[in-house]
Amino acid sequence: MIRFATLFIFVLMLTGAWAQISTNALLTLANTNGTTMSLSISNSGNQTWVIQSSSNLTSWTTVETLKVFNGSYQRSYTNSAGGNLYYRANFNATNQTIADTTTNALGLPATNYNYSNPALPVEFYVNPILAEDNMPVNGPNADPTTDADATLGRVLFYDKRLSTNQTISCASCHQQVYGFSDPRQFSVGYNGSLGTRNAMGLSNARWYQRRHFFWDERANTLEDQTLMPIQNPIEMGMTLDALTNRLAAEPFYTNLFALAFGSPVITTNGISKALAQFVRSIVTTQSKYDLGLTNNFTNFTDSENLGRLIFFGLTNFPPNPPANCSGCHASDNFVPGPAVNNNGLEYPYVDLGVGGITGNTNQYGLFKVPSLRNIALTAPYMHDGRFTNLAQVVAFYSSGVVFNPNLSPPLVAHGGTSALRLNLTADQQVALVAFLNTLTDTNLVTNPQLSDPFNYGH
Numbered sequence: 009m010i011r012f013a014t015l016f017i018f019v020l021m022l023t024g025a026w027a028q029i030s031t032n033a034l035l036t037l038a039n040t041n042g043t044t045m046s047l048s049i050s051n052s053g054n055q056t057w058v059i060q061s062s063s064n065l066t067s068w069t070t071v072e073t074l075k076v077f078n079g080s081y082q083r084s085y086t087n088s089a090g091g092n093l094y095y096r097a098n099f100n101a102t103n104q105t106i107a108d109t110t111t112n113a114l115g116l117p118a119t120n121y122n123y124s125n126p127a128l129p130v131e132f133y134v135n136p137i138l139a140e141d142n143m144p145v146n147g148p149n150a151d152p153t154t155d156a157d158a159t160l161g162r163v164l165f166y167d168k169r170l171s172t173n174q175t176i177s178c179a180s181c182h183q184q185v186y187g188f189s190d191p192r193q194f195s196v197g198y199n200g201s202l203g204t205r206n207a208m209g210l211s212n213a214r215w216y217q218r219r220h221f222f223w224d225e226r227a228n229t230l231e232d233q234t235l236m237p238i239q240n241p242i243e244m245g246m247t248l249d250a251l252t253n254r255l256a257a258e259p260f261y262t263n264l265f266a267l268a269f270g271s272p273v274i275t276t277n278g279i280s281k282a283l284a285q286f287v288r289s290i291v292t293t294q295s296k297y298d299l300g301l302t303n304n305f306t307n308f309t310d311s312e313n314l315g316r317l318i319f320f321g322l323t324n325f326p327p328n329p330p331a332n333c334s335g336c337h338a339s340d341n342f343v344p345g346p347a348v349n350n351n352g353l354e355y356p357y358v359d360l361g362v363g364g365i366t367g368n369t370n371q372y373g374l375f376k377v378p379s380l381r382n383i384a385l386t387a388p389y390m391h392d393g394r395f396t397n398l399a400q401v402v403a404f405y406s407s408g409v410v411f412n413p414n415l416s417p418p419l420v421a422h423g424g425t426s427a428l429r430l431n432l433t434a435d436q437q438v439a440l441v442a443f444l445n446t447l448t449d450t451n452l453v454t455n456p457q458l459s460d461p462f463n464y465g466h
């Protein structure tokens with residue numbers, strides 16, 4: 009039995025205006041102007057649809073057959089002849105003829121982008137930043153970035169097939185426009201469940217001396233980390249077997265795997281490495297701060313420079329000691345060295361952080377701090393996303409740090425008996441926020457080599 013045209017949408021053109029006369033859950037329509045109509049299809053199954061038009065609702069002409077890649081498709085149609093015109097989109101389960109080839113599913117450049125050799129400032133090649141580099145270049149787990157591997161990683165990062173019901177990708181919770189973070193306090197998984205931590209930004213995640221990933225450092229390497237959200241029951245809910253089978257059915261994946269690893273066979277090892285290489289390619293080095301490093305900060309406003317002096321503990325505010333944010337947010341990547349820290353968010357500890365993984369009570373309440381690069385893009389802040397803006401973060405460090413047994417030394421005062429209270433003036437707090445805003449690299453949010461490669465029509 010053939011069941012054709014189970015889902016319809018009709019669009020009517022009446023004397024120059026498009027009107028929507030019928031819709032259903034999978035389809036939405038928007039009028040753009042009198043003669044152009046835009047049609048959007050949302051469809052998480054990567055399926056093929058037939059678009060037809062009619063001037064009398066009786067005889068229908070097929071306009072095109074199209075495939076909805078990765079969840080949504082958008083197309084504009086023009087009615088140049090005038091008069092009435094109706095459109096409908098049919099889904100036919102037995103007529104899924106369009107294959108996902110690399111060229112029709114993806115908008116990849118003819119020659120791969122350069123991921124393997126990013127232009128880095130000179131200080132990235134010497135310590136302390138050299139020691140922060142977590143790219144494994146030698147040994148059995150070596151995973152140096154190549155352009156073909158990172159290209160595959162880019163496709164995987166944006167592909168909703170990685171979640172069991174094909175509704176979310178890594179990028180759903182790590183959005184480029186927000187510095188690869190999630191603007192929601194807690195991310196929403198494939199079935200609508202909420203996590204308990206905020207998705208941090210991924211800017212310069214390649215540089216972190218302790219190598220570990222996640223707020224509680226439970227992933228020992230980035231290659232270990234990338235398979236975890238896929239299998240996490242509230243995030244993407246997949247099994248690795250189901251994933252390799254699903255990807256093996258897509259011609260573009262066998263192609264990209266062959267280009268990356270020399271074999272079309274889809275492996276979890278390949279998925280993990282390609283994703284890790286893409287994440288390591290989220291490199292940002294063109295902020296106002298980076299420019300300032302080359303011109304002695306003459307490009308900074310007075311307020312930004314005051315904030316810089318406060319951040320690096322270069323100025324005293326008697327009777328208070330220097331703020332020294334860089335005691336923990338160090339180097340030009342603003343990450344700690346060998347230590348993992350507690351910044352006095354709360355006591356008793358609600359989230360045990362690193363100690364919850366190791367069981368070591370001296371590590372209760374300790375958390376990884378990701379780079380502060382692009383911090384202005386990655387609100388809300390802290391592992392639980394408790395602060396909605398940077399002014400709240402700075403106000404917290406000024407007067408809200410809570411003394412606790414595991415408070416890290418830079419924030420301990422009075423011979424170890426209480427927390428440092430900077431009591432910054434309003435101007436000083438504004439200056440510190442202004443400085444944090446100089447860490448934004450606007451190229452990151454538009455960089456095409458880090459953006460969604462799927463073909464959504466248009």
Ligand code: HEC
Pocket residue numbers: 165170176177178179180181182195196197198203205206207208209210213220221222223224233234235237238242243244283287376378
């Ligand atoms: C449902 C939302 C969600 C999805 C989907 C998701 N993440 Fe995350 N990601 C998070 C959250 C939340 C955290 C912080 C969790 C924690 O630390 O416990 C995180 C943390 C990370 C980190 C750690 C960064 C650091 O500096 O330690 C990396 C890397 C990362 N995710 C990459 C990925 C990749 C790659 C994918 C796709 C395979 C992915 N994420 C999918 C929400 C998500």
Ligand code: HEC
Pocket residue numbers: 208209319331332333334335336337349350351353375376377378380383386388389390391392401402405416417418419440
């Ligand atoms: C003792 C070490 C330490 C010092 C000093 C310190 N921080 Fe932090 N900072 C941390 C830790 C640890 C976290 C993560 C805490 C958490 O989420 O539980 C953090 C988080 C942050 C975040 C949020 C990061 C994100 O991705 O959500 C910002 C912004 C920040 N700190 C700015 C500052 C500023 C500004 C100063 C100086 C006034 C400062 N820090 C001083 C350890 C420190």
